[in-house]
């Protein structure tokens with residue numbers, strides 16, 4: 078069963094796909110939004126072919142939301158976004174045959190799965206990407222495969238925030254792709270066989286991880302599994318603190334300025350009113366004096 082869903086859950090604290098999702102939800106400019114379910118978490122066994130069926134049913138540009146469960150290997154042959162928000166419990170298992178996820182279309186975005194159980198011959202991989210561009214692979218745990226990631230003739234793809242753990246060969250890439258990002262909680266991937274150190278304690282390894290097959294490196298790999306989930310860059314915190322201080326000072330100065338202006342102008346107005354009152358009163362006084370003088374003169378005239 079494939080259901081329509083509003084799908085308003087947030088994917089994770091950062092990442093291209095969550096931004097993409099938010100943008101799609103705000104603008105409404107996305108295609109069909111498919112959910113695969115119900116989930117094993119709800120006590121209902123999933124059909125292991127749900128994701129395959131959803132890919133077959135989807136149109137280019139669609140998003141497929143996958144509930145927790147264990148699914149069969151998939152081939153993604155059209156531009157799709159495929160998402161789970163629970164990579165630990167949403168598993169794609171190759172059961173020891175071929176590659177687990179094979180991407181043969183450009184502009185595929187996939188996030189939030191455990192990928193395991195590839196075959197054990199030739200190029201069998203957890204994630205096989207062949208001749209594709211502009212795909213994004215993030216927030217995956219790729220473990221227990223012949224090759225964790227195998228990219229051939231691929232250019233301009235982004236692979237970051239993935240745990241790549243205990244594969245016979247962790248990754249191969251004979252093209253040119255980006256294995257780390259720099260924005261927000263930026264970084265690369267976690268490699269459990271990395272021999273690098275994090276001496277400065279910023280959560281990122283101090284030397285690059287080399288990916289076999291070409292010139293690719295993960296220059297910013299994570300020191301801990303899932304490191305990106307709890308990472309708070311120090312410079313970001315400092316910038317935030319500085320911003321808050323500047324905003325706070327701005328507010329205080331604004332209040333002081335308003336108070337000064339109000340008291341100043343009130344004082345000026347009071348002075349003007351007082352001056353008017355005095356002027357009026359002296360005019361009236363003069364008028365009275367003139368009237369009294371006139372009456373006195375009139376009395377004098379009558380007396381004469």
Ligand SMILES: [Ca+2]
Nearest residue numbers: 275281282283
């Ligand atoms: Ca470091």
